Amino acid sequence: MKIYTDKRLLSCGLIGGTLSRHSGNMREIANQIPVYKELGLNPQHILHFHQIHSDTIISISSPQGAQEISQKPVQDADAWLLSPxxxxxxxxxxxxDCVPLFLWDDTGSYAALAHCGWRGVVQGLPGKTARELLQVTPRLHLNAWLGPHIQACCFEVQEDVAKQFSADALIHKNGKIFVDLNFEIKRQLTQADVPEKNIQTPYYCTCGDKENFFSWRRDHEKNLLLSFLYKP
Ligand SMILES: [Zn+2]
Known part of the structure; x- marks a missing residue:
């Protein structure tokens, strides 16, 4: 199993990351279960939602709350707030291709995991998720990691999408327009008071690296990569 992760997660007491395509298509929850078992995580204690490219956040603040959500039919949302x-x-x-955004504090007691497609990004989901996390205690020291997603090298857009981003998140090259999601997400996070030095944006391009990732843009197939965040 190949997991892309940030070492800081483990040092804060959390297990998480994004799996490479070698683990298979993770669209169905049933396909995710062997992965959780192999990692020693309880598959029944992993929460799922139905992603709709929105700025909707589901907040979990207790084991009882988590239990309730896990027993209900999946809801529509794009971010988890695990706080505490x-x-x-x-x-x-x-x-x-969408961005798996991980946010957590130094103690691993407050965290979030968001599915940020470009639509979620222009709706401000990254900033909103960070602000909601910081509402618990504004003195939280937040860290952020952006998992593998489509990078500016491959994320060419047309004018209709480009105009929804600010000009400095766009790259113009050979008459084409590319969006730099790292730039825009980093801007939203720093505006929400996440220290810039705590935001890691490694350059793993799902579209450009066929060996390791699925990419909607490249393949137009319904194969999906799994990202998860777990507190042992
Ligand atoms: Zn690329």
């Missing part, structure tokens, strides 16, 4: 993060629970999202 109940032990022995976790949350999952699936992506193929």
């Amino acid at each position: 993060f109940p032990s022995n629970w976790g949350a999952a999202i699936v992506t193929a």
Whole structure:
């Protein structure tokens, strides 16, 4: 199993990251279960939602709350707020080009996992998620990691999409327009008071790296990568 992750998650007491395509298509929850088992995580304690490219956040603040959500039919949303993060629970999202955004504090007690497609980004989902997390205690020291997603090298857009971003998130090259999602998400996070030095944006391009990732843009297939965040 190949997991892209940020070492800071583990040092803050959390397990999480994004799996490479070698683990298979993670669209169905049933396909995710062997992964959780292999990692020693309880599959029944991993929360799922139905992603709709919105700015809707589901907030979990207790083991009881997590239990309730896990027993209800899946809801429409694009971000999990785990605040405080109940032990022995976790949350999952699936992506193929969209950004898996991880946010957490130094103690691993407050965290969020968001599915940020370009539509979620222009609706301000990254900033909104960070602000909601900081509402608990404005003195939280937040960290952020952006998992594998489509990078500016491949994210060419037409004018209709480009005009929804600010000019400095766009790259013009050979008459084409590309969107830099890292730039825009980093801007939203810093505006929400996440220190810039705590935001890691490694350059893993789902579209450009066929060996490791699924990409909607490249393949137009319904294969999805799994990202998860779990507090042991
Ligand atoms: Zn690329």
